[in-house]
Amino acid sequence: MAQFIVVEGIDGCGKSTAAKALTERLGENVVLTREPTDSWIGTAVRSGDKQCSSPYLDALLFMADRAQHTLEIENWMDNGKIVVCDRYYHSTVAYQTAYLKRMSLGDHFDWLLDANIRISIHPDLTFLLRLNPELALERAGGRGDLSRFENLEFLKDVHENYQRLARLDNSIVQIDADRSPNDIAESLIGIIRERKL
Secondary structure (H helix, E strand, C coil), X not given: CCCEEEEEECCCCCHHHHXXXXXXXXXXXXXXXXXXXXXXXXXXXXXXXXXXXXXXXXXXXXXXXXXXXXXXXXXXXXXXXXXXXXXXXXHHHHHHHHHHHHCCCCCCHHHHHHHHHHXXXXXXXXXXXXXXXXXXXXXXXXXXXXXXXXXXXHHHHHHHHHHHHHHHCCCEEEEEXXXXXXXXXXXXXXXXXXXXX
């Protein structure tokens, strides 16, 4: 069984629902965690969504939260736990690359990927839930107020950045998210079994 599994995807793809369902199916020896975390750094990340701040500060806050979170993940794994994480460094690379580009600051994909890999654990398996950005935005809108990241053109850029990551990392498995939550969860479990993780 894999020790560290990440569930990724654009807003509205069903990622959090899939991570929770996967955790339930994997049994008792599992920790479900997420990013941003509930730590004081994670709180600072979330408050940045409502305030005007440097776009670089955003990226660095996400990374600071991740650096601390990674220590927790390592500790859980050292204690024999399987860790399922709802978002990890892939999100920062995909979203912040799109955000910095929209701020006319260039393509920072390589910088963000390099910086995040240095402070992260490489997951045993990353599930990338793939969903048409139009449908994802429609789903996200049903949850209430949209964040600054939840607009169509932006999500299209984020989607493309996830594809860039998938082309570079063969531990990323893309999953069609235009299905029921139960079907998605069964697909995730099937792949874990198939790979004999």
